[in-house]
Amino acid sequence: MITFMNNSDSEDEPCNERTSLMSAESPPVPSYQDGLQASETREAQTHRKRQTGSSRSPNNVADEDASDSDVRVRESALENEEEELTLKYGAKHVIMLFVPVTLCMIVVVATIKSVRFYTEKNGQLIYTPFSEDTPSVGQRLLNSVLNTIIMISVIVVMTVFLVVLYKYRCYKFIHGWLILSSFMLLFLFTYIYLGEVLKTYNVAMDYPTVILIIWNFGAVGMICIHWKGPLQLQQAYLIMISALMALVFIKYLPEWSAWVILGAISIYDLIAVLCPKGPLRMLVETAQERNEPIFPALIYSSAMIWTVGMAKPDMAAKGQSQQTWDAEDGRENHSSTSHLDSQILDTSSPAPSHPIALEEMEEEERGVKLGLGDFIFYSVLVGKAAATPSGDWNTTLACFVAILIGLCLTLLLLAVFKKALPALPISITFGLIFYFSTDNLVRPFMDTLASHQLYI
Amino acid sequence: AFFWLVSLLLSSLIWFIAVKASDPRDEPLQKGLLIFGVMFSVLLQEAFRFLYYKLLRKAIEGLVALSEDGCSPISIQQMAYVAGVGFGLMSGAFSMINLLADALGPGTVGIHGDSQLYFLTSAFMTMVLIFLHTFWGILFFHGCENRRWWEIAAVVVMHLAVSGSTFCNPFYVGSLVPSYLLMAIAAVWAYMLSGGSAQNLRRFLLCKS
Numbered sequence: 001m002i003t004f005m006n007n008s009d010s011e012d013e014p015c016n017e018r019t020s021l022m023s024a025e026s027p028p029v030p031s032y033q034d035g036l037q038a039s040e041t042r043e044a045q046t047h048r049k050r051q052t053g054s055s056r057s058p059n060n061v062a063d064e065d066a067s068d069s070d071v072r073v074r075e076s077a078l079e080n081e082e083e084e085l086t087l088k089y090g091a092k093h094v095i096m097l098f099v100p101v102t103l104c105m106i107v108v109v110a111t112i113k114s115v116r117f118y119t120e121k122n123g124q125l126i127y128t129p130f131s132e133d134t135p136s137v138g139q140r141l142l143n144s145v146l147n148t149i150i151m152i153s154v155i156v157v158m159t160v161f162l163v164v165l166y167k168y169r170c171y172k173f174i175h176g177w178l179i180l181s182s183f184m185l186l187f188l189f190t191y192i193y194l195g196e197v198l199k200t201y202n203v204a205m206d207y208p209t210v211i212l213i214i215w216n217f218g219a220v221g222m223i224c225i226h227w228k229g230p231l232q233l234q235q236a237y238l239i240m241i242s243a244l245m246a247l248v249f250i251k252y253l254p255e256w257s258a259w260v261i262l263g264a265i266s267i268y269d270l271i272a273v274l275c276p277k278g279p280l281r282m283l284v285e286t287a288q289e290r291n292e293p294i295f296p297a298l299i300y301s302s303a304m305i306w307t308v309g310m311a312k313p314d315m316a317a318k319g320q321s322q323q324t325w326d327a328e329d330g331r332e333n334h335s336s337t338s339h340l341d342s343q344i345l346d347t348s349s350p351a352p353s354h355p356i357a358l359e360e361m362e363e364e365e366r367g368v369k370l371g372l373g374d375f376i377f378y379s380v381l382v383g384k385a386a387a388t389p390s391g392d393w394n395t396t397l398a399c400f401v402a403i404l405i406g407l408c409l410t411l412l413l414l415a416v417f418k419k420a421l422p423a424l425p426i427s428i429t430f431g432l433i434f435y436f437s438t439d440n441l442v443r444p445f446m447d448t449l450a451s452h453q454l455y456i
Numbered sequence: 457a458f459f460w461l462v463s464l465l466l467s468s469l470i471w472f473i474a475v476k477a478s479d480p481r482d483e484p485l486q487k488g489l490l491i492f493g494v495m496f497s498v499l500l501q502e503a504f505r506f507l508y509y510k511l512l513r514k515a516i517e518g519l520v521a522l523s524e525d526g527c528s529p530i531s532i533q534q535m536a537y538v539a540g541v542g543f544g545l546m547s548g549a550f551s552m553i554n555l556l557a558d559a560l561g562p563g564t565v566g567i568h569g570d571s572q573l574y575f576l577t578s579a580f581m582t583m584v585l586i587f588l589h590t591f592w593g594i595l596f597f598h599g600c601e602n603r604r605w606w607e608i609a610a611v612v613v614m615h616l617a618v619s620g621s622t623f624c625n626p627f628y629v630g631s632l633v634p635s636y637l638l639m640a641i642a643a644v645w646a647y648m649l650s651g652g653s654a655q656n657l658r659r660f661l662l663c664k665s
Contacts, residue, residue: 392554393553393554393557394550394553394554397549397550397553398461401457401458401461401546402458402461405458434461434465437465437469438465440472441465441468441469441472442464442465442468444468444472445467445468445471445472445493446468446550446551446554448490449490449494450551450554450555452490452625453574453577453578453581453622453625453626454490454494454619454622454623454625455551455581455582455585455618455619455622456464456467456494456497456498456501456547456619
């Protein structure tokens with residue numbers, strides 16, 4: 001029972017490959033592998049970190065998170081120093097991830113609430129062939145479960161394919177695939193999005209202007225994501241493409257299928273990252289073995305290393321400090337950072353002329369990385385909550401808070417376990433619980449209170 | 457914020473069950489159930505504030521144990537303030553946001569005979585509640601720290617009183633005026649507890665160093 005497909009079908013194929021890539025990439029949230037570094041670099045680092053740690057002004061929320069994790073950490077008294085520094089860093093990075101996740105969600109919610117296009121039902125993707133317009137509840141449930149199975153198997157197949165390609169070093173193929181899909185995202189989906197927004201606000205725009213805008217937007221985006229560019233611009237582009245992808249999902253996934261898919265994908269995430277033979281774990285481990293970055297188009301990184309730009313001119317003079325950096329870099333478990341960020345130069349930072357500045361700047365290198373699939377699915381959850389026909393903002397707000405708390409907890413666990421963790425399960429579980437309970441339980445309560453103007 | 461949300465969830469669960477289990481046509485019963493729901497929710501919020509206090513206490517102990525110089529980078533008073541602000545913001549957001557969204561659309565306030573000041577009074581009430589939650593956070597945590605149970609009881613009683621006064625709506629004098637008075641009292645009390653005094657205030661206002 002295949003429903004009618006509109007002509008955006010063909011474009012969804014590579015898009016979904018892209019999606020599956022990105023969702024497949026959701027788990028790598030690797031952390032600062034402080035504990036694994038060799039001892040000779042440890043002193044240097046701890047010394048540096050202590051300097052920054054004490055000078056950093058405490059951020060309330062950040063420190064709460066740090067403090068929450070401290071309870072568990074107390075048992076392992078041996079790693080006291082390492083843990084303390086890790087947690088101080090962890091707290092800061094929680095905030096560094098809150099901002100982009102929040103921005104992505106805000107963009108998605110704002111679009112859903114204002115642009116009608118994304119809440120209209122205009123067909124389904126071929127990945128969810130079963131329609132939900134059935135008369136009985138049981139049939140609808142069955143259809144959504146079948147849709148989910150198909151979607152998840154597509155994602156699993158794509159992920160395994162990607163991992164196999166990566167293992168056999170077919171880099172050109174992977175790069176071509178990624179470039180093609182980000183090309184399509186940046187140009188086609190942005191064009192559609194722009195068109196719908198202009199339609200909503202009844203603003204006329206001529207084709208030459210549109211071509212100019214889209215061309216510039218897309219070209220700069222391709223360069224930023226796949227090559228070099230300012231970090232913040234790259235982050236902004238990644239947020240934008242995540243939001244666009246999430247909007248596509250919100251539009252084309254039928255109601256119940258969307259919720260079941262969200263649940264299933266967080267289970268899949270858990271399995272794929274934590275099981276020894278899970279495809280995502282193998283991907284991360286292979287990348288670490290080869291000291292290569294995971295593809296830049298799939299991961300959002302909150303910080304980068306600036307050092308390589310400085311390393312070029314004067315290797316001899318840098319001597320010892322360079323040694324330190326290299327040693328540390330080599331041992332850093334997410335040493336993919338080095339290769340990746342070696343391609344990204346921070347144009348605003350002038351090359352320092354002495355080793356001390358070099359060391360200070362290395363503080364920034366320990367960013368946290370979050371897969372784009374995570375952004376997408378968080379935004380899908382919040383967007384679906386915002387798209388509910390009842391138009392209730394409380395539900396959206398509740399899901400938003402739930403997801404952020406889930407993210408906090410995940411980052412906490414990351415600081416404790418220090419290896420790649422799936423970012424989806426905890427947040428999505430909280431989000432789902434809060435969505436259903438707020439929509440069904442809290443909404444009538446708050447509505448009744450508001451109508452009598454009672455306050456609790 | 458999360459803790460407030462969870463308390464709201466549980467209280468609405470209780471209310472929902474109660475409503476479903478009762479007769480929807482019986483007006484006084486529904487009103488009674490609503491009052492019960494509100495009071496229960498207030499008590500649950502305060503209970504969750506206490507739980508949050510316990511959690512933060514443990515966290516501070518952990519932080520102190522791990523820090524280099526034996527004192528935590530964030531004090532319990534700061535945490536109290538943050539907890540209060542979190543509760544207040546969440547409570548305010550949940551009260552106001554649907555109202556704000558509807559206010560953007562077309563319509564006339566009070567066209568069916570309700571009060572015309574609905575939006576205004578809602579705004580003021582929400583503001584006073586947010587402030588009150590902040591002050592209650594400080595008072596509550598201070599009471600827990602120093603084992604002064606009467607402070608905690610005072611917070612709970614104040615919360616119940618403010619919620620109860622909203623039952624007078626739309627007779628707004630009955631709800632807004634007491635709430636603002638209570639807020640002023642709580643503000644002064646919290647200020648005193650946080651180490652402020654009349655001299656500090658005067659110095660601050662006159663910009664003396």
